[in-house]
Amino acid sequence: MTFSKKLLLALFLYVPSLAFSQEFLRWADEFNGTNLDTTFWEYQLGDGCPNLCGWGNGESQYYQKSAVVVENGLLKIKAKKETIGTSFYSSARIRTINKMDFASGRIEVRARMPIGRGYWPAVWFLPTENYYGIWPLSGEIDMLEAKGQEPTNTYGTIHYGARTPNNKYTGTTYTLPSGSFASDFHRYGLIWKNDTIKWLVDDVVYSTKTRASLPEFWWPYDRNFHCIINMAVGGNFLGYPDASTPDTATMQVDYIRIYQNPSEMFISGPAAVMRLDQQKEYYIQNLAGATYTWEVPSSLKIVSGQGTSAVKINWGLRSDSIHVNLTYNGKTTRISRFIQALPDTCAGLVDNAEFIKSIYWVGSNGTHKSSLTNPTKDAVNGSNLANRYYRNGATQYDALTLYSDLIHHAKDFEEGKLVLKMKLYTTAPIGTEVNINFENYNLAKSDYPIGRRIVVQAKTTKTRAWEELTFKVILRPDVNMNEGSIDQLVVLFAPNTSNADVFYYDDFAVEETPCKDLANGLNTLEEQAKVTVYPNPFSKELYIESSFVPTKIEVVDIMGRVQAGASGLNQLNTQLENLPAGTYLLRIYNGEQAVLKRILKTTNGYE
Known part of the structure; x- marks a missing residue:
């Protein structure tokens, strides 16, 4: 087996297939030795206690090093029925965190699954940084999961969304056309690109997930993850062993290989x-x-x-x-x-529930829904979509928690240099208070006021009509916390009441005061020249009205790639009809300076 695997590896290195001709093998573990290679792997031990007892899933095993065996070119994780503390089985879990982290690539694992009710083998990936927050905010990718009582099935899943219990997942079950995953080895694959993840078994693609699969949430699969191989026993996912379950079971892994393609790598960051x-x-x-x-x-x-x-x-x-x-x-x-x-200008949008997205729902006492139809278009808010929140009248201080990868500092808001604005439509009475706390999630787990740097407030002046609220600082509860550690905005609609009204909110804006001037090298061309682009969204053509004649116009995608460009609008429009649907940036040049406009391309007319 050792010889054949080395030969196979040589073939992958030197005779790649046409489909993956730009790939290179970044890392592999062929498990050819007699011990686990701790250069790349570390053990996770115990039952998850005290912080995550049962490993967050009500599992029954206790992880220990002795359950890992490397022999005959295989990694073997052996589960055994035995009592250790409050656990009824032993097993093993290993990971590559901070030793082999990666974002994007083609991952392949050849493995054979155990059989028996309650055995839960998996190869999966967790974020190394938790950049967007605790699970599942920063994501999880399950390359393969198996239930020992279903030997012909495997599961491919991604986890994401708001904090528990509002976490989300989407996945697909693949059933072998013949045989079982326990009777022989099979090749499991994952193709991970900037905005797409595909799952394969024996070269058959059985599931594809994209950014569009997460309509309410951000795509967290754009930063470094690490690999975990483990076999749990029992849990919420599959139930628990019973009298039919064998006392021992073994998960066998022949190899894991990670290939990467430079042309499909991406830059990670805000x-x-x-x-x-x-x-x-x-x-x-x-x-x-x-x-x-x-x-x-x-x-x-x-x-x-x-x-x-x-x-x-x-x-x-x-x-x-x-x-x-x-x-x-x-x-x-x-x-x-x-x-x-x-914001694009001195008082520009930072989120509009449509194609400017920087603020996301991550938790609430009430019922939240993102990007729904605007209940009443009017002169204040004529946009198509808005966010809706039903306040929980049984909660005195009902909290709607938002995550923003944009607002991390409170100081400029404290000093009045930046002012937060938001459009609101509500059935609540005139004079209803709306507070927004600038908080740090971990610190705010403690009792008030810890972890709450500032509180800004506005009061409604309308009911059943849109208005723009301007928030002013009213409290500085925790002046000792780091002003640059803000990682959540907590909105309290009608605090200290039993209000159960509905609140639609939209168009978060940040106003810069005073507005910086181009004479000081800090203004934008758009503040000098009024530029209008319509229709937006569009399907085939755009029209531009401006106070200058553009010298160049470009359409740029979210990765910064120029998808269309011309010296005039007529020439540009000939390229737009075949442009894929999506959000783009239109750059309208006047010499070296450019006006920036976000545009939304649709496929079926105006929306």
């Missing part, structure tokens, strides 16, 4: 930044022997990391693209990403 944000970190996969040359426009500055896989950037005023030239094995690949600088 999709949006505040204007003039400092020290924003972006990175790409850290490949041994590779060289990295980062490029940014003149309005941005790389303050550290040039020549490495990770840089920190001081931002300017404009949305723009950043680039890295990755040279590996003598070939250079240029990878780009477009980053939104928000």
